[in-house]
Amino acid sequence: MRKQWKKLLVIAILLIVIVGFFIPVPYYITKPGSAEELEPLVRVSGHTSKSKGSLSLVTIAMAEANIYTYGLAKLLPYHELEKESDVRLDHETNEEYNVRQMYMMNESKNNAIQVAYKAAGQDVKIKYDGIYVMSVLDDVPAAKYLHAGDLITKIDGKAFKSSNEFISYVKGKKQGDKVNVQFVHNKKKQQAGIELTKIDKKGTTGIGITLVDDEKIETSPKVEIDSEKIGGPSAGLMFSLEIYSRFQKEDLTAGKKIAGTGTISPDGEVGRIGGIDQKVVAADKEGATIFFAPNDEITKATKKDNPGIKSNYQEAKETAKEIDTKMKIIPVKTFQDAVEYLEKLQK
Structure with missing residues (x-):
């Protein structure tokens, strides 16, 4: 009977230790x-x-911290703890964080x-290549089609010379209008009809993405x-x-x-x-x-x-x-x- 209790105790301790590795804490x-x-x-x-x-x-x-590595980091030299909120932007997912790092x-x-x-x-030249998607709002129609890291090349068959031109074109439309978006996802060309929506409290019409210009360098x-x-x-x-x-x-x-x-x-x-x-x-x-x-x-x-x-x-x-x-x-x-x-x- 005692041996069984000892085995159960050892198993319980091991389970607690193992589970500890998977308990996340809001730190990196x-x-x-x-x-x-x-x-x-x-x-x-x-x-x-x-x-x-x-x-x-x-x-x-x-790396993301767990309860053990969190304690260890406090003891080891040149190990720093950073709050998730200091590393990632507001509402930024891990995928979007990684995309932002790759873009930078x-x-x-x-x-x-x-x-x-x-x-x-x-010789070096800069070529504008399209709109690079940094993040997509969760509750917009575009979320069904676009992802962080996608490259938007055309809207309604039109190519743009800058993200400012792209934004101006979309702002000229109304909530509920659909635009045909041509984009590249995982190196594959795709297109989708995406309904425009309000993207802020001011009632601004848009697709619901954060974006930056994607530029390529041509060299010889x-x-x-x-x-x-x-x-x-x-x-x-x-x-x-x-x-x-x-x-x-x-x-x-x-x-x-x-x-x-x-x-x-x-x-x-x-x-x-x-x-x-x-x-x-x-x-x-x-x-x-x-x-x-x-x-x-x-x-x-x-x-x-x-x-x-x-x-x-x-x-x-x-x-x-x-x-x-x-x-x-x-x-x-x-x-x-x-x-x-x-x-x-x-x-």
């Missing part, structure tokens, strides 16, 4: 990820890498290509970036440096292992990113000797709203000191700042 856990070398991810037709060193982007690992990565790649090709004196020579497993915009700077390096006669890395982070705008400005401390830890773990950090300006207004805020560069320097790394932290405000630093390495 982020921690240092890895440094991914860009050489195998970037292909420029007719231009192979000359680097004996490497240029790497740096990732942050993120695609926009980052496009900006990186523009910056690198212009700096290298190569052709460039391809494999980033299917990476989301977000923070690899922009490093992508631009890797692409630019393919057009240089000398090894831009001077044989060194270089990592970094930062968004990139079409004019080459490097922008602030989140989790800079975790990225410094990840880069050091992978053996990087140089780390580019955005040297973003903290305005008085920003400081007032968030008194403890620091620039990415300042936080990166402090983290490097904490982990006692020999990795050099280099501040950059622009793409050109990074290029000039790398050119000095070759002298």
